[in-house]
Amino acid sequence: MRSASERAYLEVKRRILTGAYEGGYLITEGQVADEVGISRTPVREAFLRLQAEGLLRLYPKRGAMVVPVSAHDIEDVVEARVVLERFAVAAVIDRGTHPQVAKQMTAVLDKQRTRARRSDADGFTDLDRDFHALLVDAAGNRIISDLYASLRDRQVRMGVAALLREPGRFEEVLAEHEQLCRLLADGDGPGVASLLGGHITATGEALRGVRGEDRRGHLRRMTT
Amino acid sequence: MRSASERAYLEVKRRILTGAYEGGYLITEGQVADEVGISRTPVREAFLRLQAEGLLRLYPKRGAMVVPVSAHDIEDVVEARVVLERFAVAAVIDRGTHPQVAKQMTAVLDKQRTRARRSDADGFTDLDRDFHALLVDAAGNRIISDLYASLRDRQVRMGVAALLREPGRFEEVLAEHEQLCRLLADGDGPGVASLLGGHITATGEALRGVRGEDRRGHLRRMTT
Protein backbone atom coordinates (compact mmCIF):
# COMPACT_ATOMS: atom_id res chain seq x y z
CA MET A 1 0.00 0.00 0.00
CA ARG A 2 1.36 3.36 -1.04
CA SER A 3 1.44 6.16 1.47
CA ALA A 4 -1.45 8.58 1.54
CA SER A 5 0.64 11.54 0.52
CA GLU A 6 2.08 9.57 -2.38
CA ARG A 7 -1.39 8.72 -3.59
CA ALA A 8 -2.48 12.33 -3.31
CA TYR A 9 0.61 13.44 -5.18
CA LEU A 10 0.19 10.97 -8.02
CA GLU A 11 -3.50 11.61 -8.35
CA VAL A 12 -3.26 15.39 -8.48
CA LYS A 13 -0.29 15.24 -10.82
CA ARG A 14 -2.13 12.88 -13.11
CA ARG A 15 -5.10 15.21 -13.21
CA ILE A 16 -2.95 18.19 -14.00
CA LEU A 17 -0.98 16.42 -16.69
CA THR A 18 -4.04 14.96 -18.36
CA GLY A 19 -5.76 18.29 -18.27
CA ALA A 20 -8.53 17.25 -15.89
CA TYR A 21 -7.39 20.25 -13.88
CA GLU A 22 -6.93 23.03 -16.38
CA GLY A 23 -4.44 25.82 -15.93
CA GLY A 24 -5.81 28.69 -13.92
CA TYR A 25 -8.16 26.67 -11.76
CA LEU A 26 -8.06 26.83 -8.00
CA ILE A 27 -8.18 23.58 -6.11
CA THR A 28 -8.23 23.21 -2.34
CA GLU A 29 -6.74 20.74 0.09
CA GLY A 30 -10.09 19.70 1.47
CA GLN A 31 -11.49 19.05 -1.96
CA VAL A 32 -8.69 16.68 -2.94
CA ALA A 33 -8.66 15.10 0.52
CA ASP A 34 -12.31 14.17 0.18
CA GLU A 35 -11.91 12.86 -3.33
CA VAL A 36 -8.91 10.68 -2.51
CA GLY A 37 -10.38 9.67 0.82
CA ILE A 38 -7.59 10.85 3.11
CA SER A 39 -7.08 13.77 5.48
CA ARG A 40 -5.76 17.14 4.49
CA THR A 41 -2.25 16.70 5.85
CA PRO A 42 -0.92 14.39 3.14
CA VAL A 43 -2.68 16.48 0.52
CA ARG A 44 -0.81 19.51 1.75
CA GLU A 45 2.43 17.62 1.30
CA ALA A 46 1.48 16.67 -2.21
CA PHE A 47 0.69 20.30 -2.97
CA LEU A 48 4.09 21.35 -1.72
CA ARG A 49 5.82 18.84 -3.95
CA LEU A 50 3.80 19.95 -6.92
CA GLN A 51 4.60 23.56 -6.23
CA ALA A 52 8.29 22.66 -6.16
CA GLU A 53 7.85 21.07 -9.55
CA GLY A 54 6.19 24.18 -10.88
CA LEU A 55 2.80 22.63 -11.51
CA LEU A 56 0.95 24.35 -8.69
CA ARG A 57 1.20 27.77 -7.14
CA LEU A 58 0.03 28.07 -3.54
CA TYR A 59 -1.82 31.15 -2.37
CA PRO A 60 -1.96 31.37 1.44
CA LYS A 61 -5.46 30.99 2.83
CA ARG A 62 -6.87 30.91 -0.66
CA GLY A 63 -6.01 27.72 -2.43
CA ALA A 64 -3.70 26.22 -4.98
CA MET A 65 -3.73 27.42 -8.55
CA VAL A 66 -2.91 25.07 -11.36
CA VAL A 67 -0.17 27.01 -13.09
CA PRO A 68 -1.26 27.94 -16.61
CA VAL A 69 1.17 27.29 -19.40
CA SER A 70 1.82 30.28 -21.61
CA ALA A 71 3.26 30.37 -25.08
CA HIS A 72 6.44 31.69 -23.52
CA ASP A 73 6.63 28.68 -21.22
CA ILE A 74 6.51 26.41 -24.21
CA GLU A 75 9.38 28.26 -25.80
CA ASP A 76 11.38 27.95 -22.61
CA VAL A 77 10.81 24.24 -22.34
CA VAL A 78 11.66 23.62 -25.97
CA GLU A 79 14.74 25.78 -25.77
CA ALA A 80 15.93 24.07 -22.59
CA ARG A 81 15.43 20.66 -24.13
CA VAL A 82 17.54 21.58 -27.12
CA VAL A 83 20.27 22.91 -24.88
CA LEU A 84 20.34 19.75 -22.77
CA GLU A 85 20.23 17.32 -25.65
CA ARG A 86 22.93 19.13 -27.53
CA PHE A 87 25.10 18.99 -24.48
CA ALA A 88 24.35 15.30 -24.14
CA VAL A 89 25.40 14.61 -27.70
CA ALA A 90 28.66 16.45 -27.26
CA ALA A 91 29.35 14.67 -23.98
CA VAL A 92 28.59 11.24 -25.37
CA ILE A 93 30.79 11.75 -28.38
CA ASP A 94 33.49 13.19 -26.16
CA ARG A 95 33.37 10.07 -24.02
CA GLY A 96 33.56 7.96 -27.10
CA THR A 97 30.52 5.94 -26.13
CA HIS A 98 28.44 7.21 -29.01
CA PRO A 99 28.45 3.94 -30.98
CA GLN A 100 26.95 2.00 -28.06
CA VAL A 101 24.47 4.74 -27.26
CA ALA A 102 23.40 4.97 -30.88
CA LYS A 103 22.90 1.23 -30.88
CA GLN A 104 20.67 1.35 -27.83
CA MET A 105 18.70 4.20 -29.30
CA THR A 106 18.23 2.29 -32.51
CA ALA A 107 16.81 -0.59 -30.50
CA VAL A 108 14.24 1.71 -28.96
CA LEU A 109 13.53 3.14 -32.37
CA ASP A 110 12.72 -0.35 -33.65
CA LYS A 111 10.19 -0.87 -30.90
CA GLN A 112 8.74 2.51 -31.71
CA ARG A 113 8.20 1.41 -35.29
CA THR A 114 6.09 -1.53 -34.24
CA ARG A 115 4.00 0.74 -32.03
CA ALA A 116 3.51 3.08 -34.93
CA ARG A 117 2.33 0.21 -37.10
CA ARG A 118 -0.23 -0.67 -34.44
CA SER A 119 -1.24 2.98 -34.09
CA ASP A 120 -0.46 2.73 -30.38
CA ALA A 121 -0.05 6.42 -29.60
CA ASP A 122 0.51 5.96 -25.88
CA GLY A 123 3.16 3.32 -26.38
CA PHE A 124 4.76 5.46 -29.05
CA THR A 125 4.90 8.44 -26.71
CA ASP A 126 6.43 6.39 -23.91
CA LEU A 127 9.12 5.09 -26.23
CA ASP A 128 9.76 8.59 -27.47
CA ARG A 129 10.50 9.56 -23.92
CA ASP A 130 12.81 6.56 -23.55
CA PHE A 131 14.58 7.42 -26.77
CA HIS A 132 15.48 10.93 -25.70
CA ALA A 133 16.10 9.98 -22.08
CA LEU A 134 18.58 7.36 -23.19
CA LEU A 135 20.62 9.98 -24.92
CA VAL A 136 20.56 12.46 -22.07
CA ASP A 137 21.27 9.87 -19.39
CA ALA A 138 24.24 8.62 -21.36
CA ALA A 139 25.90 11.96 -20.75
CA GLY A 140 26.27 10.89 -17.14
CA ASN A 141 25.21 14.13 -15.51
CA ARG A 142 22.55 13.52 -12.90
CA ILE A 143 21.53 17.15 -12.60
CA ILE A 144 20.87 17.46 -16.28
CA SER A 145 19.07 14.13 -16.45
CA ASP A 146 16.73 15.16 -13.65
CA LEU A 147 15.93 18.48 -15.23
CA TYR A 148 15.32 16.81 -18.56
CA ALA A 149 12.86 14.40 -16.97
CA SER A 150 10.90 17.23 -15.43
CA LEU A 151 10.79 19.01 -18.76
CA ARG A 152 9.19 15.96 -20.30
CA ASP A 153 6.46 16.16 -17.66
CA ARG A 154 5.76 19.73 -18.50
CA GLN A 155 5.65 19.02 -22.16
CA VAL A 156 3.10 16.30 -21.59
CA ARG A 157 0.95 18.96 -19.95
CA MET A 158 1.25 21.08 -23.03
CA GLY A 159 -0.49 18.50 -25.08
CA VAL A 160 2.24 16.66 -26.88
CA ALA A 161 0.22 13.47 -26.62
CA ALA A 162 -2.63 15.01 -28.57
CA LEU A 163 -0.18 16.29 -31.11
CA LEU A 164 1.24 12.86 -31.82
CA ARG A 165 -2.22 11.68 -32.75
CA GLU A 166 -2.22 13.83 -35.83
CA PRO A 167 -1.92 11.86 -39.03
CA GLY A 168 1.53 11.47 -40.47
CA ARG A 169 3.27 12.67 -37.35
CA PHE A 170 4.55 9.20 -36.49
CA GLU A 171 6.44 8.93 -39.74
CA GLU A 172 8.10 12.31 -39.36
CA VAL A 173 9.28 11.51 -35.87
CA LEU A 174 10.53 8.10 -36.91
CA ALA A 175 12.46 9.49 -39.83
CA GLU A 176 14.09 12.13 -37.70
CA HIS A 177 14.98 9.65 -35.00
CA GLU A 178 16.50 7.37 -37.55
CA GLN A 179 18.65 10.09 -38.95
CA LEU A 180 19.62 11.10 -35.45
CA CYS A 181 20.84 7.59 -34.69
CA ARG A 182 22.87 7.50 -37.88
CA LEU A 183 24.55 10.83 -37.26
CA LEU A 184 25.29 9.93 -33.66
CA ALA A 185 26.78 6.59 -34.64
CA ASP A 186 29.10 8.48 -36.98
CA GLY A 187 30.07 10.84 -34.22
CA ASP A 188 28.86 13.81 -36.22
CA GLY A 189 28.24 16.20 -33.33
CA PRO A 190 27.35 19.33 -35.29
CA GLY A 191 25.08 17.28 -37.52
CA VAL A 192 23.10 15.91 -34.60
CA ALA A 193 23.01 19.32 -32.99
CA SER A 194 21.42 20.99 -35.96
CA LEU A 195 19.03 18.14 -36.50
CA LEU A 196 17.97 18.28 -32.87
CA GLY A 197 17.26 21.93 -33.12
CA GLY A 198 14.87 21.29 -35.96
CA HIS A 199 13.31 18.18 -34.45
CA ILE A 200 12.45 19.57 -31.05
CA THR A 201 11.66 23.04 -32.24
CA ALA A 202 9.26 21.63 -34.80
CA THR A 203 7.39 19.96 -31.98
CA GLY A 204 7.23 23.28 -30.19
CA GLU A 205 5.94 25.08 -33.24
CA ALA A 206 3.25 22.51 -33.81
CA LEU A 207 2.30 22.71 -30.15
CA ARG A 208 1.85 26.40 -30.25
CA GLY A 209 -0.33 26.07 -33.28
CA VAL A 210 -2.51 23.30 -31.91
CA ARG A 211 -3.36 25.04 -28.69
CA GLY A 212 -2.86 28.34 -26.96
CA GLU A 213 -6.24 29.86 -27.62
CA ASP A 214 -7.84 29.50 -24.23
CA ARG A 215 -5.27 31.25 -22.09
CA ARG A 216 -6.79 33.37 -19.40
CA GLY A 217 -4.92 34.96 -16.59
CA HIS A 218 -7.54 35.17 -13.87
CA LEU A 219 -8.41 32.62 -11.26
CA ARG A 220 -11.47 30.51 -11.44
CA ARG A 221 -12.68 28.20 -8.75
CA MET A 222 -12.77 24.63 -9.89
CA THR A 223 -16.35 23.63 -10.54
CA THR A 224 -16.87 19.99 -9.68
CA MET B 1 6.61 37.87 10.93
CA ARG B 2 7.56 35.10 8.56
CA SER B 3 5.61 31.89 8.59
CA ALA B 4 6.83 29.10 10.79
CA SER B 5 7.53 26.76 7.91
CA GLU B 6 9.49 29.48 6.15
CA ARG B 7 11.61 30.01 9.21
CA ALA B 8 12.26 26.31 9.55
CA TYR B 9 13.16 26.10 5.88
CA LEU B 10 15.57 29.01 5.97
CA GLU B 11 17.18 27.89 9.19
CA VAL B 12 17.78 24.30 8.11
CA LYS B 13 18.97 25.40 4.70
CA ARG B 14 21.36 27.86 6.25
CA ARG B 15 22.78 25.18 8.47
CA ILE B 16 23.26 22.81 5.59
CA LEU B 17 24.85 25.42 3.35
CA THR B 18 27.18 26.68 6.03
CA GLY B 19 28.17 23.17 6.93
CA ALA B 20 26.71 23.23 10.43
CA TYR B 21 24.93 20.11 9.31
CA GLU B 22 27.53 18.03 7.54
CA GLY B 23 26.73 15.65 4.75
CA GLY B 24 25.74 12.21 5.97
CA TYR B 25 24.21 13.34 9.24
CA LEU B 26 20.69 12.44 10.23
CA ILE B 27 18.44 15.14 11.60
CA THR B 28 14.87 14.70 12.80
CA GLU B 29 11.72 16.76 12.66
CA GLY B 30 11.40 16.93 16.43
CA GLN B 31 14.95 18.08 16.88
CA VAL B 32 14.60 21.00 14.49
CA ALA B 33 11.14 21.79 15.81
CA ASP B 34 12.52 22.21 19.31
CA GLU B 35 15.46 24.27 18.18
CA VAL B 36 13.38 26.68 16.12
CA GLY B 37 10.61 26.70 18.69
CA ILE B 38 7.73 25.55 16.52
CA SER B 39 5.80 22.32 16.11
CA ARG B 40 6.71 19.47 13.84
CA THR B 41 4.23 20.25 11.08
CA PRO B 42 6.05 23.25 9.56
CA VAL B 43 9.35 21.47 9.98
CA ARG B 44 8.04 18.58 7.97
CA GLU B 45 7.10 21.00 5.20
CA ALA B 46 10.56 22.49 5.27
CA PHE B 47 12.07 19.02 5.02
CA LEU B 48 9.96 18.27 1.98
CA ARG B 49 11.10 21.44 0.25
CA LEU B 50 14.70 20.68 1.03
CA GLN B 51 14.32 17.18 -0.29
CA ALA B 52 12.91 18.58 -3.52
CA GLU B 53 15.99 20.79 -3.76
CA GLY B 54 18.23 17.81 -3.30
CA LEU B 55 19.70 18.93 0.01
CA LEU B 56 17.96 16.37 2.19
CA ARG B 57 16.95 12.77 1.68
CA LEU B 58 14.06 11.53 3.80
CA TYR B 59 14.08 8.05 5.24
CA PRO B 60 10.64 7.03 6.54
CA LYS B 61 10.56 6.50 10.29
CA ARG B 62 14.27 7.10 10.49
CA GLY B 63 15.08 10.68 9.85
CA ALA B 64 16.37 13.05 7.23
CA MET B 65 19.85 12.64 5.90
CA VAL B 66 21.84 15.64 4.83
CA VAL B 67 22.84 14.57 1.34
CA PRO B 68 26.60 14.25 1.09
CA VAL B 69 28.31 15.83 -1.86
CA SER B 70 30.60 13.54 -3.78
CA ALA B 71 33.38 14.44 -6.16
CA HIS B 72 31.11 13.33 -8.96
CA ASP B 73 28.42 15.75 -7.80
CA ILE B 74 30.88 18.59 -8.04
CA GLU B 75 31.71 17.64 -11.60
CA ASP B 76 28.04 17.53 -12.46
CA VAL B 77 27.37 20.95 -11.01
CA VAL B 78 30.35 22.49 -12.72
CA GLU B 79 29.51 20.88 -16.02
CA ALA B 80 25.89 22.00 -15.81
CA ARG B 81 26.91 25.54 -15.02
CA VAL B 82 29.15 25.68 -18.07
CA VAL B 83 26.36 24.35 -20.25
CA LEU B 84 23.87 26.90 -18.99
CA GLU B 85 26.18 29.87 -19.18
CA ARG B 86 27.34 29.01 -22.65
CA PHE B 87 23.75 28.80 -23.74
CA ALA B 88 23.08 32.14 -22.09
CA VAL B 89 25.92 33.79 -23.96
CA ALA B 90 24.73 32.46 -27.28
CA ALA B 91 21.16 33.51 -26.55
CA VAL B 92 22.12 37.01 -25.48
CA ILE B 93 24.27 37.55 -28.54
CA ASP B 94 21.55 36.11 -30.72
CA ARG B 95 19.09 38.59 -29.27
CA GLY B 96 21.56 41.36 -29.87
CA THR B 97 21.31 42.57 -26.30
CA HIS B 98 24.88 41.70 -25.49
CA PRO B 99 26.16 45.28 -25.32
CA GLN B 100 23.64 46.21 -22.64
CA VAL B 101 24.17 43.00 -20.71
CA ALA B 102 27.93 43.44 -20.83
CA LYS B 103 27.47 46.95 -19.52
CA GLN B 104 25.40 45.78 -16.59
CA MET B 105 27.88 43.06 -15.83
CA THR B 106 30.70 45.56 -15.90
CA ALA B 107 28.84 47.63 -13.34
CA VAL B 108 28.63 44.64 -11.02
CA LEU B 109 32.28 43.95 -11.66
CA ASP B 110 33.15 47.46 -10.51
CA LYS B 111 31.36 46.92 -7.24
CA GLN B 112 33.16 43.63 -6.91
CA ARG B 113 36.47 45.41 -7.19
CA THR B 114 35.73 47.66 -4.26
CA ARG B 115 34.74 44.65 -2.18
CA ALA B 116 37.98 42.98 -3.09
CA ARG B 117 39.92 46.04 -1.98
CA ARG B 118 38.15 45.87 1.39
CA SER B 119 38.78 42.11 1.59
CA ASP B 120 35.02 41.64 2.01
CA ALA B 121 34.78 37.98 1.00
CA ASP B 122 31.06 37.65 1.67
CA GLY B 123 30.20 40.72 -0.33
CA PHE B 124 32.51 39.55 -3.09
CA THR B 125 30.78 36.17 -3.20
CA ASP B 126 27.33 37.74 -3.34
CA LEU B 127 28.36 39.95 -6.22
CA ASP B 128 29.90 37.00 -7.99
CA ARG B 129 26.51 35.36 -7.85
CA ASP B 130 24.90 38.53 -9.20
CA PHE B 131 27.43 38.72 -11.99
CA HIS B 132 26.74 35.26 -13.31
CA ALA B 133 23.02 35.44 -12.62
CA LEU B 134 22.79 38.63 -14.65
CA LEU B 135 24.15 36.82 -17.66
CA VAL B 136 21.94 33.78 -17.32
CA ASP B 137 18.79 35.76 -16.61
CA ALA B 138 19.43 37.90 -19.67
CA ALA B 139 18.86 34.82 -21.79
CA GLY B 140 15.22 35.09 -20.82
CA ASN B 141 14.60 31.44 -20.09
CA ARG B 142 12.95 30.99 -16.72
CA ILE B 143 13.60 27.28 -16.52
CA ILE B 144 17.29 27.72 -17.05
CA SER B 145 17.50 30.66 -14.67
CA ASP B 146 15.85 28.65 -11.91
CA LEU B 147 18.13 25.70 -12.38
CA TYR B 148 21.13 27.96 -12.41
CA ALA B 149 20.10 29.52 -9.12
CA SER B 150 19.79 26.14 -7.48
CA LEU B 151 23.22 25.18 -8.75
CA ARG B 152 24.68 28.21 -7.05
CA ASP B 153 23.19 26.99 -3.78
CA ARG B 154 24.76 23.62 -4.18
CA GLN B 155 28.10 25.12 -4.98
CA VAL B 156 27.99 27.20 -1.85
CA ARG B 157 27.59 23.94 0.04
CA MET B 158 30.68 22.60 -1.60
CA GLY B 159 32.76 25.24 0.00
CA VAL B 160 33.21 27.89 -2.64
CA ALA B 161 33.09 30.55 0.03
CA ALA B 162 36.11 29.08 1.78
CA LEU B 163 37.85 28.81 -1.56
CA LEU B 164 37.49 32.49 -2.29
CA ARG B 165 39.30 33.31 0.91
CA GLU B 166 42.51 31.94 -0.49
CA PRO B 167 45.06 34.60 -1.25
CA GLY B 168 45.18 35.87 -4.79
CA ARG B 169 41.91 34.29 -5.78
CA PHE B 170 40.08 37.62 -5.93
CA GLU B 171 42.43 38.92 -8.57
CA GLU B 172 42.11 35.87 -10.77
CA VAL B 173 38.33 36.02 -10.66
CA LEU B 174 38.29 39.74 -11.35
CA ALA B 175 40.61 39.38 -14.31
CA GLU B 176 38.53 36.63 -15.81
CA HIS B 177 35.30 38.52 -15.28
CA GLU B 178 36.81 41.55 -16.90
CA GLN B 179 37.85 39.60 -19.96
CA LEU B 180 34.44 37.99 -20.07
CA CYS B 181 32.75 41.37 -20.18
CA ARG B 182 35.00 42.52 -22.98
CA LEU B 183 34.42 39.45 -25.10
CA LEU B 184 30.69 39.61 -24.53
CA ALA B 185 30.56 43.28 -25.45
CA ASP B 186 32.28 42.39 -28.72
CA GLY B 187 29.77 39.64 -29.34
CA ASP B 188 32.53 37.05 -29.48
CA GLY B 189 30.45 33.99 -28.61
CA PRO B 190 33.08 31.30 -29.06
CA GLY B 191 35.58 33.39 -27.14
CA VAL B 192 33.29 33.74 -24.12
CA ALA B 193 32.40 30.08 -24.34
CA SER B 194 35.95 28.88 -24.11
CA LEU B 195 36.79 31.38 -21.40
CA LEU B 196 33.77 30.24 -19.39
CA GLY B 197 34.86 26.66 -19.62
CA GLY B 198 38.16 27.54 -18.08
CA HIS B 199 36.76 29.93 -15.49
CA ILE B 200 34.12 27.69 -14.01
CA THR B 201 36.07 24.48 -14.41
CA ALA B 202 39.02 26.02 -12.59
CA THR B 203 36.73 26.68 -9.66
CA GLY B 204 35.67 23.06 -9.74
CA GLU B 205 39.24 21.80 -9.83
CA ALA B 206 40.23 23.95 -6.91
CA LEU B 207 37.18 22.78 -5.01
CA ARG B 208 38.02 19.18 -5.45
CA GLY B 209 41.51 19.81 -4.21
CA VAL B 210 40.47 21.79 -1.15
CA ARG B 211 38.04 19.22 0.17
CA GLY B 212 36.69 15.79 -0.49
CA GLU B 213 38.66 13.80 2.08
CA ASP B 214 36.01 13.08 4.63
CA ARG B 215 33.37 11.38 2.53
CA ARG B 216 31.72 8.46 4.25
CA GLY B 217 28.72 6.61 3.06
CA HIS B 218 27.10 5.48 6.26
CA LEU B 219 24.62 7.37 8.38
CA ARG B 220 25.53 8.99 11.61
CA ARG B 221 23.13 10.48 14.05
CA MET B 222 23.70 14.18 14.54
CA THR B 223 25.36 14.74 17.88
CA THR B 224 24.28 18.03 19.33
Add this chain to the structure above:
DNA sequence: AGGCAAAACGATGCATCTAAGTTGTATGCA
Protein backbone atom coordinates in the same frame (compact mmCIF):
# COMPACT_ATOMS: atom_id res chain seq x y z
C1' DA C 1 30.68 -14.51 27.45
C1' DG C 2 27.74 -14.74 23.44
C1' DG C 3 23.42 -14.96 21.03
C1' DC C 4 18.67 -14.04 20.64
C1' DA C 5 14.00 -12.49 21.62
C1' DA C 6 11.15 -9.15 23.43
C1' DA C 7 10.30 -4.84 25.23
C1' DA C 8 11.34 -0.03 25.30
C1' DC C 9 12.43 3.89 22.72
C1' DG C 10 12.29 7.11 19.10
C1' DA C 11 10.84 8.58 14.63
C1' DT C 12 7.51 9.51 11.16
C1' DG C 13 2.59 9.27 8.89
C1' DC C 14 -1.68 10.82 9.33
C1' DA C 15 -6.01 12.58 11.53
C1' DT C 16 -8.06 16.07 13.99
C1' DC C 17 -8.63 20.43 16.24
C1' DT C 18 -8.05 25.44 16.90
C1' DA C 19 -6.86 29.89 15.22
C1' DA C 20 -6.47 33.25 11.99
C1' DG C 21 -6.70 35.25 7.29
C1' DT C 22 -9.34 36.14 2.89
C1' DT C 23 -13.35 36.66 0.01
C1' DG C 24 -17.81 37.65 -1.12
C1' DT C 25 -22.19 39.25 0.36
C1' DA C 26 -25.56 41.71 2.65
C1' DT C 27 -26.82 45.73 5.06
C1' DG C 28 -27.04 50.50 6.33
C1' DC C 29 -26.14 55.17 5.11
C1' DA C 30 -25.24 59.25 2.20
Add this chain to the structure above:
DNA sequence: TGCATACAACTTAGATGCATCGTTTTGCCT
Protein backbone atom coordinates in the same frame (compact mmCIF):
# COMPACT_ATOMS: atom_id res chain seq x y z
C1' DT D 1 -27.59 54.31 -6.83
C1' DG D 2 -22.98 53.93 -4.88
C1' DC D 3 -19.96 53.03 -1.13
C1' DA D 4 -18.27 51.62 3.34
C1' DT D 5 -18.69 48.33 6.85
C1' DA D 6 -19.99 44.18 9.25
C1' DC D 7 -20.44 39.44 8.89
C1' DA D 8 -20.66 34.73 7.33
C1' DA D 9 -18.45 31.07 4.81
C1' DC D 10 -14.39 28.98 3.45
C1' DT D 11 -9.47 28.16 3.40
C1' DT D 12 -5.01 27.41 5.12
C1' DA D 13 -1.35 27.47 9.12
C1' DG D 14 0.02 25.26 12.84
C1' DA D 15 -0.42 22.29 17.15
C1' DT D 16 -1.38 18.02 19.07
C1' DG D 17 -2.48 13.16 19.67
C1' DC D 18 -2.16 8.57 18.30
C1' DA D 19 -0.85 4.50 15.61
C1' DT D 20 2.81 2.31 13.25
C1' DC D 21 7.24 1.04 12.17
C1' DG D 22 12.34 0.73 12.65
C1' DT D 23 16.16 0.66 15.95
C1' DT D 24 18.28 -0.15 20.02
C1' DT D 25 18.74 -1.96 24.30
C1' DT D 26 17.97 -5.12 27.81
C1' DG D 27 17.65 -9.35 29.96
C1' DC D 28 17.33 -14.20 29.70
C1' DC D 29 19.03 -18.54 28.16
C1' DT D 30 22.70 -21.44 26.54
